[in-house]
Structures are given as structure tokens and as C-alpha cells.
Amino acid sequence: MALRAADQAFAERLRAALPDLWLGAPEPRYLEEPRGRFTGQGGYLAKPRSTAEVSALLRVCHAEGVAVLPYGGGTGLVSGQVAEDLAPLILSLERMTAVRALDADAIVVEAGMTLQAVHEAADSVGRRFPLTLASQGSAQIGGCLATNAGGVNVLRYGNARALCLGLEVVLADGTIWNGLSRLHKDNTGYDLRDLMIGSEGSLGIITAASLKLVVPPVEEGAAIFAVPSPDAAVELLGLAQGRLAGCISAFELIAKQGLSFLREVGPEVQFPFAEDPDWMVLIELGLPAGVSAQEAFADLYEAAGERVSDAVIAQSEAQRAAFWTLRESLPLANRRIGAISSHDISVPVSSIATFIASARAMLEGMGDYRINCFGHVGDGNLHFNVFPAKGRTRDAYENQRDAVKRAVHDLLVQRFEGSVSAEHGVGRLKVGDLETYSDPAKLAMMRAIKAALDPKGILNPGVVLRAEGK
Known part of the structure; x- marks a missing residue:
């Protein structure tokens, strides 16, 4: 099923069926993923301009049993866009933008x-x-x-x-x-x-x-609240939902370790407090006309009591944007440090604090690590990432990577009934995790659906479900 770059005969048949199709050798960027852990292969790169061209291309690939790897923006973090063990036809939809x-x-x-x-x-x-x-x-x-x-x-x-x-x-x-x-x-x-x-x-x-599409809120604003613990962050979320029902657009947990990484490797951002708190939350509100975001945040701060130790409320759109620049820079700093093991996980919101404490205690007994935990408190999605001790690189921990991942996932699923993939998907990276932690009936249904819709297994082989014979 693997198409190789040397298979000129296939390329000629594809060009005969689609004489106007853009077809060529893939540039390096189509064979890479953001974290730099995997390098893919590709026999050819096709850039169709219409649904009709995609249809004709797949008819040829289906008839000849050629694997097809769909490629979007290349930003995925679970190796769904790169394949190390086959050289497929890479199908990029970048020209279909109407x-x-x-x-x-x-x-x-x-x-x-x-x-x-x-x-x-x-x-x-x-x-x-x-x-x-x-x-x-x-x-x-x-x-x-x-x-x-x-x-x-x-x-x-x-x-x-x-x-x-x-x-x-x-x-x-x-x-x-x-x-x-x-x-x-x-x-x-x-x-x-x-x-x-x-x-x-x-x-x-x-x-x-x-x-x-939705109607934008009339009034929008953001604030960063310093909190003593993840437990206080979850309590603050409940308080905010009670007082501002339906108006909370985002509620993001940020750890002191994430700020330390930004100070260590950049990118350069504006830090909200003179001294970094152990934990803080970035809250975004979208409010109806006549309701002031700044007043809503001030009222929330007063009601929060000991759950909050300090707060900075955005006084301008520029300051609000600076808050989000800080939050969105956390993954980039993580990549510059280089994680031993990254975990895109979800737990019940009420279990967030207990999970973080339990996972930290478990890892302290396994080795010398730095942990940067951040994420979307409102929906229970955490990015619980484990890094080398300061002054060391992830290469020195390569032999510990699988053990760290397995320990975190075992704790997550067995004790907290969480998910090993909250928002990044399964890709090729988490196929084994899906097999280990999923209900057997679920896997059987998924395999039956795959067999019914893609009986030759040509669509992104090895993604979500293990490819036949692997």
C-alpha cells in the first residue's frame, strides 16, 4: 500500500486522470511536526483545487491501493500529519480556500x-x-x-x-x-x-x-487573578459561573513554572505581577450592553475573598491582548525547553486540584523533573507537561519518557476516570494509549466503521486505529 517516490508509473497514471493537478515532491515542511520528534515520508505531494479533483484523485488511489495522508496546516501535536513508516501521497488542501x-x-x-x-x-x-x-x-x-x-x-x-x-x-x-x-x-x-x-x-x-456564527458580546474584558492553588481556581470558577452565568468566555489556569520558562527562554511577554504567584487564572468575559467588564471583575474580586490574593484587570484592549499573548506563549516556551513527556488530558472539573497534587507527588518519587501544568479549567482540559531539571535536556531523560507517560496516564484513567486525549486527538502518537485505555466495545465499533468506509485502509493509515498488520 505504500507509495514510493520512485513509483513514476503511478504518478503518470494520476497525471493522466488529472492533467491539471499540482503534483510534485513534498518540501521538508510537509514531513515535519511542531515538536520535532518525528520526521515523515512522502512519495508525492498533491494540491487539488476543487472537491472534484479530490474525488478523482481518491478514485485512482483507491483503485491502486495507494495510501493518502491528508495535510492541513501542519500544526497537529500527535503526529497525525506525518508518517514515518510509509511514503504516501500527501494530500494538501491549501489551494481550496473559497x-x-x-x-x-x-x-x-x-x-x-x-x-x-x-x-x-x-x-x-x-x-x-x-x-x-x-x-x-x-x-x-x-x-x-x-x-x-x-x-x-x-x-x-x-x-x-x-x-x-x-x-x-x-x-x-x-x-x-x-x-x-x-x-x-x-x-x-x-x-x-x-x-x-x-x-x-x-x-x-x-x-x-x-x-x-455568533453575535459578538457588546462588552468584553479580561483579568488575571492570582490564586493560592488549583483548588482555589476551581472554587473561583464556580463563584464566577454563579455570578456571571453564560458570560465567561475563557478561564485559563497558569502555573508559576510556565512563567519561569518564559523568563528563561522567552518569548518576551509582559508579566502581570511584580512577583510571579504560584498559580493564576486568566478570565475573559463577554457581556451585554450596559454591563461593565471592569466592574464585573471588581465585584468578583471582592466576593472571592481568600480564594484570590491579587488581580490585574485589563484597562485597555492593548492590555487585554498582552494577557492573551502571555497565555499563548506558554506552549512556545515549553517547546524551547523541550518536554520529556507532554500530556493533553481531561479530568472532571471537580477533580482538577486532586489530580494535579497526586500526579506531582507521584512524579517526585520517580525523578528530578519540572512540571508545567496549565490549561482550560472550565472544561477540565489540562496540559500536564513534564520537563528536565534546569540545566539538563530532554535527551538525558529519553529512557524515562515512556515510564513517565504511562504513570501519568495510569493515574489519570484508573483513579480519576479521565481521558488521555482532550483536544489534540489520537494521531499516530496515541494509538497505543487508545488501545490500552479504551473500552473494548468502543474499539470494536470504531474498527467496524473504519472497515465499512475505508475497506482498503488507504486513508491516513495508522492514525486513530493501528494499521492492519502493524
Whole structure:
């Protein structure tokens, strides 16, 4: 099933079927992933311009049993966009960037459009597409949906699945499913849209999507509250939800270790306090007309009592943006330090503090590590990342990486009933974790679906489910 670059005969047959198709050797950027742990292979790179070209391309690949690896913005963190053990046809949708329809309720866009471009299109009609990621300038909407991306606004608006009304998808054999509905309610059978979202290109290639738009809040603001512990952060969340129901757009936990990494390796940011607190939360509010965000934050601070030790309330849009620059710089600093093991996990919100304390205590007994835990408190999604001691590199810990990951995941699932993948997906990196921690019935159903929709196993082999024979 593996296509090799030397297979000129296949390329000639593909060009015969699609004489106008862009087809060539993949540049290095198509064979890399952001954390630098894996380098992929690629026989050819194809850049179709339309759904019809994607369909024709897949018909040829299906007939010849050639593996196809869909490529979006390349920002995924679970190796779903690179394959080390086969040289497939890499299918990039970067040339499919059209807005097909736009009104105040929804936007229909092609899959290669970046998330930032979707935001700008929504802004042009006075609306907002609320999925927000640090990588939105590069991340493409097809990839965001294929991985069911989360981001910082899940608390208020839901993840990518909750923001999608319909899809256009090309199946493994080239069949086009035209499901670009803009209906908010449609109970006519199985929800094929939700089946495709989060399937990471293993069941079909998303070529276009209908996306919900929302009315932006009239008043918006942000503040950073210093808290003594994750437990206090969770209590503050409950207090804020009680006082500001439906108005909290984001509630982000940040650890002192993350600020230390920023001071150590950059990027350069503005720090909110003269002395870094052990923990702090970044809160974003979206309020109706006539309600002041600054007054709402001041009232929350007064009501919080000992749960909060200090606070900085944004006094301008520039200061609000600086708060978010700090938050969005945390992953970049992490990469510059180099993690031993990174964990995109979720736990019940009420268990956040207990999990963090338990995991820290467990790792202290295993070795000399630095832990940077941050994430989305409102939906229980933590990025619990383990780093080398200061002055050492992750290479010195390579033989401990699997043990650290297994210990964190065992604790997470067995004691806290959590998930080993909250928002990044499974990709190739977490296939073994899915097999270890998932219910057998769930895996059997997933394999049956894969076999029904992609019987030859050509779509992103080895992603989500282990490739046959591996």
C-alpha cells in the first residue's frame, strides 16, 4: 500500500486522470511536526483545487491501493500529519480556500481556509466564529474539524464539533457526500457529520464545512487573578459561573513554572505581577450592553475573598491582548525547553486540584523533573507537561519518557476516570494509549466503521486505529 517516490508509473497514471493537478515532491515542511520528534515520508505531494479533483484523485488511489495522508496546516501535536513508516501521497488542501456562502447565521468555507481567515470573514458581517487557537494563523479549518479542535473558548461556545452545522466529505473510493446543511436541527438518521469530525482523515477527507456564527458580546474584558492553588481556581470558577452565568468566555489556569520558562527562554511577554504567584487564572468575559467588564471583575474580586490574593484587570484592549499573548506563549516556551513527556488530558472539573497534587507527588518519587501544568479549567482540559531539571535536556531523560507517560496516564484513567486525549486527538502518537485505555466495545465499533468506509485502509493509515498488520 505504500507509495514510493520512485513509483513514476503511478504518478503518470494520476497525471493522466488529472492533467491539471499540482503534483510534485513534498518540501521538508510537509514531513515535519511542531515538536520535532518525528520526521515523515512522502512519495508525492498533491494540491487539488476543487472537491472534484479530490474525488478523482481518491478514485485512482483507491483503485491502486495507494495510501493518502491528508495535510492541513501542519500544526497537529500527535503526529497525525506525518508518517514515518510509509511514503504516501500527501494530500494538501491549501489551494481550496473559497468562501462559498456567508450570512449572519453561518459561513460555508473550503477546508484549506485558515482559521484566522474564517475569523476575518465572519468579522466582515459583524459576526464571530468563536473557535480560537494559538496556531489560528496556520491551522486550516479542515484540520480543526478533523481533530475536533478545542481552544480557549470551549467553556462558552463548545469545541469544533459544536460549531459545525454541516460537511462536504470525499470518501475513500472518491464518493462525495454533500452534507453542507446549514440547519440547526436535523434528526434524519445517523449523525454522519459528528462521525467525520474528530476522525483525523481516517474515514474521509473534509473538503468544505458550514460553520455557526455568533453575535459578538457588546462588552468584553479580561483579568488575571492570582490564586493560592488549583483548588482555589476551581472554587473561583464556580463563584464566577454563579455570578456571571453564560458570560465567561475563557478561564485559563497558569502555573508559576510556565512563567519561569518564559523568563528563561522567552518569548518576551509582559508579566502581570511584580512577583510571579504560584498559580493564576486568566478570565475573559463577554457581556451585554450596559454591563461593565471592569466592574464585573471588581465585584468578583471582592466576593472571592481568600480564594484570590491579587488581580490585574485589563484597562485597555492593548492590555487585554498582552494577557492573551502571555497565555499563548506558554506552549512556545515549553517547546524551547523541550518536554520529556507532554500530556493533553481531561479530568472532571471537580477533580482538577486532586489530580494535579497526586500526579506531582507521584512524579517526585520517580525523578528530578519540572512540571508545567496549565490549561482550560472550565472544561477540565489540562496540559500536564513534564520537563528536565534546569540545566539538563530532554535527551538525558529519553529512557524515562515512556515510564513517565504511562504513570501519568495510569493515574489519570484508573483513579480519576479521565481521558488521555482532550483536544489534540489520537494521531499516530496515541494509538497505543487508545488501545490500552479504551473500552473494548468502543474499539470494536470504531474498527467496524473504519472497515465499512475505508475497506482498503488507504486513508491516513495508522492514525486513530493501528494499521492492519502493524
